Amino acid sequence: AQSVSQHNHHVILSEAASLELGCNYSYGGTVNLFWYVQYPGQHLQLLLKYFSGDPLVKGIKGFEAEFIKSKFSFNLRKPSVQWSDTAEYFCAVLASGGYNKLIFGAGTRLAVHP
Amino acid sequence: GAVVSQHPSWVICKSGTSVKIECRSLDFQATTMFWYRQFPKQSLMLMATSNEGSKATYEQGVEKDKFLINHASLTLSTLTVTSAHPEDSSFYICSARDWGSGENSPLHFGNGTRLTVT
Numbered sequence: 001a002q003s004v005s006q007h008n009h010h011v012i013l014s015e016a017a018s019l020e021l022g023c024n025y026s027y028g029g030t031v032n033l034f035w036y037v038q039y040p041g042q043h044l045q046l047l048l049k050y051f052s053g054d055p056l057v058k059g060i061k062g063f064e065a066e067f068i069k070s071k072f073s074f075n076l077r078k079p080s081v082q083w084s085d086t087a088e089y090f091c092a093v094l095a096s097g098g099y100n101k102l103i104f105g106a107g108t109r110l111a112v113h114p
Numbered sequence: 115g116a117v118v119s120q121h122p123s124w125v126i127c128k129s130g131t132s133v134k135i136e137c138r139s140l141d142f143q144a145t146t147m148f149w150y151r152q153f154p155k156q157s158l159m160l161m162a163t164s165n166e167g168s169k170a171t172y173e174q175g176v177e178k179d180k181f182l183i184n185h186a187s188l189t190l191s192t193l194t195v196t197s198a199h200p201e202d203s204s205f206y207i208c209s210a211r212d213w214g215s216g217e218n219s220p221l222h223f224g225n226g227t228r229l230t231v232t
Contacts, residue, residue, distance in 0.1 A: 036223075044207070044223040103160070 004093050006105035013081050013112050021076040021108050023065075023091035032094035033074040035065055036104075039087045047089070050074065061085070086112045117141060118210050120224025127198055127231055135193045135227045137208030143188040144210035149181075152205040152226070161206075164191040198231045205229075 007022040025031060035047040048059025055067040065076045074091060091105040117140040127133050137147055147164040162183050163171040170183035180202075182194040191210075195202055207226040 044209075 004091050004103055004105035006089075006091050006108050008108045009106065010109045011111070013110070015083055015112055015114055016080045017112075019076070019078040019081045019085070019110070021089055021091075021110070023074045023076065023105060024072050025074065025091075025093045026072065027093060033065075033067060034092040034094070035059065035063070035074075035076050036090040036092060037087045038090065038107075044090065047076070081110075081112050083112045083114050086110060118208065118222045118224040120208055120227055122227055123225055124228040125230070127229070129199055129231055130197055132194055132196045133198055133229060135195075135206055135208075135229075137191045137193070137210070137224055139189045139210045139212070139222075142210075142212040142214055144191075144212070145188060147185060147191040147208055147210040149183065149191075149193050150207045150209065152207060161193075164193075166191075195229065198229070200231045203229055203231045 003026045005024045011019070011021065013019060023035070025033065033050045036044045037047050038044045047061070047063050048057050048065055050057045050065065050067045055069070056064060057067065058064045063076060063078050065074055067074050076089060076091070078085065088107050088109045090107045093103050119138045119140050121136045125133055145166045149161045149164060151159050151161050160173050161176045161181060162173060164183045164185040165171065166185045166188050170178070170185065172178045180196055182196060183191065184194075185191040191208065193206060193208070205226050205228050207223055209223045212222065
């Protein structure tokens, strides 16, 4: 069965620091990968997604993620974080099957201090 | 863009009562909707897949008699927590995909419902 592992459960950064959140998945076939963000008190929003093509995917708000097939990884990065990036970030893999279920990682809570 | 509306956003109920949560796709048709549960400081857990016009598909460990799902139309799915207990207190989120935008379109999420059972 597919699974998603996020290694950093809680990250604390100062503004302007660089961010990298790890995400590894287990699935041997073709994958669709996503990063979602949940700001405090809000619903989940899609940051970016990878289906095929260029393994470096750019999303909204300056985020990007790189799909490295050999490492089964899809790490999220941002060169310089802002206080407004404080949120919880979820990596997800699209599971195979008729209903295309999304399987989520445990999430990483990011706190950015001014 | 596509919007999923979830109602209510929060509810408090007494132990033993039932609570219904609605999930509506506002400007697209959703033959399939997903219900998730989020425990504090934990990830979303997929509870069930709601299918319009047929029975929901429940994930392993989810009690189908306790979490009743009805998907009566292409824009509405409901989750009823029956005979609620304090351990059912959680944050419930629904999502739906706009299949009209292609099979690789992203999921759209509702704002979630915070259920507190006293």
